Amino acid sequence: MFNKILIANRGEIAIRVMRACRELDVKSVAVYSEADEKSLYTNYADEKVLLGSASLKDSYLNIDKIINAALETGAEAIHPGYGFLAENPNLNLEAEKHGIKLIGPNADVVKSMGDKITSKQLMKKAGVPIIEGTEEGVSDVDEAVEIAENIGFPVIIKASAGGGGIGMRAVYEKEEMVRAMEATQKDALKYFGDSTVFIEKYLEKPRHIEFQVLADEYGNTIHVADRECSIQRRHQKLIEEAPSPIMTDELRERMGESAVKAAKHIGYSSTGTVEFLYENGEYYFLEMNTRIQVEHPITEIITNVDLIKEQLKIASGNDLTYSQEDIVVRGHAIECRINAEDPLNDFKPNPGKITRYRSPGGPGVRIDSGVYINYTITANYDSMISKLIVGGQNRNEAISRMKRALSEYVISGIPTTLPFHKAIMKNQNFLNGELNTHFVDDNKKGIEDEMYIVIQEDLDRMNRLKSTFLSEKKIAAITAAVGSYMTQSKKQKE
Ligand code: ADP
Secondary structure (H helix, E strand, O other), rough: OOOEEEEEOOOOHHHHHHHHHHHHHHEEEEEEEHOOOOOOHHHHHHHEEEEEEEHHHHHHOOOOHHHHHHHHOOOOEOOOOOOOOOOOOHHHHHHOOOOEOOOOHHHHHHHHHHHHHHHHHHHHHHHHHHHHHEEOOOOOOOOOOOOEEEEEEEEEEEEEEEEOOEEEEEEOOOOHHHHHHHHHHHHHHHHOOOEEEEEEEEEEEEEEEEEEEEOOOOOOOOEEEEEEEEEEEEOOOEEEEEOOOOOHHHHHHHHHHHHHHHHHHHHOEEEEEEEEEEEOOOHHHHHHEEEOOOOOHHHHHHHOOOHHHHHHHHHOOOOOOOOOOHOOOOOOOEEEEEEEEEEOOEEEOEEEEEEEEEEEOOOOEEEEEEEEOOOEOOOOOEEEEEEEEEEEEOHHHHHOOOHHHHHEEEOOOOOOHHHHHHHHHHHHHOOOOOOHHHHHHOOHHHHHHHHHHHHHHHHHHHHHHHHHOOOOHHHHHHHHHHHHHHHHHHHOOO
16 A cells, blocks of 8 residues: 555545545645645645645646655655546656556546547447447538438537536537537537537436446456436536436346446546436446546445545555455435535525534434635635535435435535525425436426525524524634634743
């Protein structure tokens, strides 16, 4: 095992990795920008290195500075987390050049899976079902119309280099094709520097079901069951659960086998996720994420596998700890992403200071977060406050537990997605497990009506809890008193 690693990320995922380090007796190095000086993860780490200003290219996207920080501190490996440089093969290449281990798959694998056309071609070769469509880039609009007519409308135009839900357009009829092609090509060039787009069948009500995979550097590859992530806004996940409410042993075996085939075919090692769209009993490869994912904790809850520790063990050259038979699914887990966003205003990001904070606890509750009371969510980076994760014996218990945990969660000062999650936990379609990627839009009215009710209930509850929180004035007075006591006792010691 490594003695020391550097975490090239921030927030909750940096803490999650550092927690695994602490359990494995590995020293951790945080890197941070000026905006993260007071962040929890920065001070949780054993060592910290300032990268630069808040700007991404001066900090979390600056490969040279990150490599230098690793060299300076003697870190033997770099964990990229998710987002930022996590799927940038140049980080792998630079790390390798300097004799530093990148905790993840090799650069070639990251590169080929980062390109939607290349990954589709590879998956077809591997014998994994793919969505009907072009396996080459399409640039000519007439050709695009012909292809769409052959596949049958609706189709989706996608940027091959796309990611994060950007660079995709569904097209329902021939007349929309010219505009949609031009707009998607423009977005593709603007956001990803590559205007290549391709076309595939647009599935109208698919479920997003993904499989966690684990592979060591000696070809041993297993899947660690499934997650359903159909509750999304702007193609971004909001609620995930494991297993999928529709999963059966037979389907898990089939889809799991495809996921393992996918990973093996490309010589994958580390943790990874093979994402599928599922509709009418059929499933199709969507993409592979060559990193740890935000929603990994729900898999940890239902399988008892610590995915980050496995990731570190694999990178340090160990064999997989588990065989496929060791992976047993027990119970059900749900994750709600608590973001500083206004769910009544199209999920507009709303960073700011958290003035009151009390996270839920009790049986089956896990919080992965990087915030604390009086912490300011910065507008420089994403708006996640925490991930609230619960586990229970079955889906019903997990939902009751999530409802209870949400009711205990107090976050004041900024709007959050808490009311949204409370509304979903009461939604009849959600309770029935009737999910697809359009769930949020299709249930918009019901969710909004319910949100107004829960916001009123929250106000009443906050009033009852008032006495358990100190008033702002009292907090300021106590902070001042403690500060002056500390200065005095320091002076006395000197
Ligand atoms: P990104 O890399 O930007 O995250 P993905 O290819 O993973 O893009 O797709 C993200 C989401 O877009 C999926 O979860 C799904 O909701 C929707 N989507 C993508 N392709 C299709 C398709 N062919 N039919 C229907 N929905 C799709």
